[in-house]
Amino acid sequence: MSEPLNPEQLRSLTPLNVLSEQQWRELRGQLTPQPLLQGQVLFRPGDQARVTYYLLAGELLLQSAEGVQRVQAGSELSCHPLSPSLPRLHEARALTDASVLALDTATLNRMLTWRLAYHDLLLELGQGEDELEWLERLLENPLFAKVPPSNVRAMLERLQRVELAAGSTVLAEGEAGDCCYFLKTGRAEVMRGAGSEQQVLAELEIGACFGEEALLADSPRNATVTMLDDGVVLRLDRQDFFALLKAPVVNEVSLGEASRLLAAGAQWLDVRLQKEYERAHALQSLNMPLQLLRLKARLLDKNRTYLCYCDSGKRSVSAVFLLTQLGFSAYALRDGVDALPPVQRDALLCESGSGYLARSGGRTERSL
Structure with missing residues (x-):
């Protein structure tokens, strides 16, 4: 070979x-x-x-x-x-x-766009080879394809360095969220639950952003992140996150705009709990609850656009931010289904309409 x-x-x-x-x-x-x-x-x-x-x-x-x-x-x-x-x-x-x-042309175009957009910024900020490599790995996260270089420069200036030993808890499930983090060195593990109910959701790579879901949904942390090695994380405060990252990264659409995307091949992604989904959901939608999205995103198709919805819009905004990090094309239904006029809401959500449930083991099954 x-x-x-x-x-x-x-x-x-x-x-x-x-x-x-x-x-x-x-x-x-x-x-x-x-x-x-x-x-x-x-x-x-x-x-x-x-x-x-x-x-x-x-x-x-x-x-x-x-x-x-x-x-x-x-x-x-x-x-x-x-x-x-x-x-x-x-x-x-x-x-x-x-x-x-x-x-693959899409991969090549993404890399070229990033490299040309951030070339001057990397030259300006990269002090040594190790620092330059970390910046490249951070900025090659797909979410930064939508963040203007000026915002990235401002974000990097506001990051606060935190050194942590292996076994340290960076953030804990259930606590209030006032910041997000980027992993600079070392490895970290995302877990949910405790004792026999504990579930490992992901192992984070250098450059990963985490802790943003609690900020976007204005809710307690939904997972615990623990350092597997000695390492460094960089903290970004809540107000800086919203000003510099959330606004350019999260795309929101009206129901009319969503209808046009559906006609072009997009799919509804219901990020509510399964019991909420079973009560009523959009036709042909796929249920993938927000708290399991990082774990089950491998079931999604990167060549397809996903339209995320929930009740208030907060969970769907979190889903879009996470999917963008993972390289997917996604939009959130603006303000959620509860903001729709009753006639539109009832037309969108069907009590017995067909849809799909994401199951463990890498499969989806049809719901009725």
């Missing part, structure tokens, strides 16, 4: 050459050359696959209604994506045995 390309081999490929080494490491799973046999077609006109291709070895023929063009590995043309517009305008056929690099 071929080995993944190394950074030196990537430096000639535009625009891959602007990515950081940390980003290249994240792409490592996609950086293995793929063989293409002589005569084999890579793509045809009209192809809609969101894949970015580079020619690494051999020769290809690009053919369109406007003519034909030979692309040889090592040429200036091969340093750029092959027929990048969608739907594709060309047929690409191998003239010799060849190899290509195939990258």
